Amino acid sequence: xxxxxxxxxxxxxxxxxxxxxxxxxxxxxxxxxxxxxxxxxxxxxxxxxxxxxxxxxxxxxxxxxxxxxxxxxxxxxxxxxxxxxxxxxxxxxxxxxxxxxxxxxxxxxxxxx
Amino acid sequence: xxxxxxxxxxxxxxxxxxxxxxxxxxxxxxxxxxxxxxxxxxxxxxxxxxxxxxxxxxxxxxxxxxxxxxxxxxxxxxxxxxxxxxxxxxxxxxxxxxxxxxxxxxxxxxxxxxxxxxxx
Numbered sequence: 001x002x003x004x005x006x007x008x009x010x011x012x013x014x015x016x017x018x019x020x021x022x023x024x025x026x027x028x029x030x031x032x033x034x035x036x037x038x039x040x041x042x043x044x045x046x047x048x049x050x051x052x053x054x055x056x057x058x059x060x061x062x063x064x065x066x067x068x069x070x071x072x073x074x075x076x077x078x079x080x081x082x083x084x085x086x087x088x089x090x091x092x093x094x095x096x097x098x099x100x101x102x103x104x105x106x107x108x109x110x111x112x113x
Numbered sequence: 114x115x116x117x118x119x120x121x122x123x124x125x126x127x128x129x130x131x132x133x134x135x136x137x138x139x140x141x142x143x144x145x146x147x148x149x150x151x152x153x154x155x156x157x158x159x160x161x162x163x164x165x166x167x168x169x170x171x172x173x174x175x176x177x178x179x180x181x182x183x184x185x186x187x188x189x190x191x192x193x194x195x196x197x198x199x200x201x202x203x204x205x206x207x208x209x210x211x212x213x214x215x216x217x218x219x220x221x222x223x224x225x226x227x228x229x230x231x232x233x
Contacts, residue, residue, distance in 0.1 A: 044225075045208055046223055051221070052219070057221065089157065100216065101172060101174065107158070
């Protein structure tokens with residue numbers, strides 16, 4: 001059971017827009033920690049997609065965007081392309097007695113129909 | 114080119130030990146905090162350990178505390194994970210990943226992973 005909750009799967013046709021939610025609580029996203037998103041293509045390592053809630057690293061297309069509100073965050077992908085088919089993970093931090101620790105969402109499989 | 118290359122994975126019996134290494138190149142390793150993240154077969158990502166740039170601050174997830182030890186050598190630009198008392202549930206692809214050490218940092222870069230299989 002992941003601390004951050006993502007839908008197991010989403011799908012969309014080429015050209016469409018899809019969103020992936022990442023729901024947390026007052027001890028993680030709601031505590032003010034940033035949310036980051038990673039894309040994991042089949043058989044490869046995760047790749048940073050969005051950092052600091054809504055920032056794209058150099059080289060990431062502007063079809064990808066992130067947002068955060070309250071205890072949740074979202075990743076939006078517009079103009080869906082076949083190569084976007086991958087797993088997507090959100091990541092943040094959670095408060096503990098010994099200091100913040102890293103938490104990931106369970107991952108969402110994006111299928112391009 | 115920014116690169117992290119893990120090594121040291123393999124097949125080990127339950128109760129055994131393994132030492133993973135992660136070699137960095139193409140960026141200033143000594144200024145980055147480093148992490149180990151693992152991914153069990155067909156499962157999601159699980160953060161397991163963090164070490165600050167100076168090695169002064171170290172964290173572990175509860176499931177590996179007392180069994181795993183993270184360390185680094187900034188001269189050799191390398192990160193390590195000593196894994197003892199291995200269990201079947203430690204079977205996973207182990208990634209090293211860098212972060213800039215902020216209070217809410219993201220992970221970038223990532224290595225390609227090294228596979229650890231714990232089985233008799």
